[in-house]
Amino acid sequence: MAVLFGIAFCSLIILAGVSIWRKSTVNFIAGYEEGIIADEKGLAKRIGLVTMAFGAECLLLLLVNLYFLPLEAFYIGVLAILNIIIILFLIIAARI
Secondary structure (H helix, E strand, O other): OHHHHHHHHHHHHHHHHHHHHHHOOOOOOOOOOOOOOOOHHHHHHHHHHHHHHHHHHHHHHHHHHHHOOOOOOHHHHHHHHHHHHHHHHHHHHHHO
């Protein structure tokens, strides 16, 4: 049951990334003001890719944990923090 929940959660994250990429909007970002970001579609595509990559990373870690060697939740936390930092750098770079 926990495996199905993990796969469903990873799939949901990947679908969220696809949605961000296809809609090409970044108005969900807190503090967003129109006109500050010159390439809104490019930023949305990059954020969508990072979100999809995080979902794929979580799914990969789930499968590694199940079939190869036991991992701690620490690794998923580190990946989440790294992906958040990447998204923040993408937003900062888009504003400059």
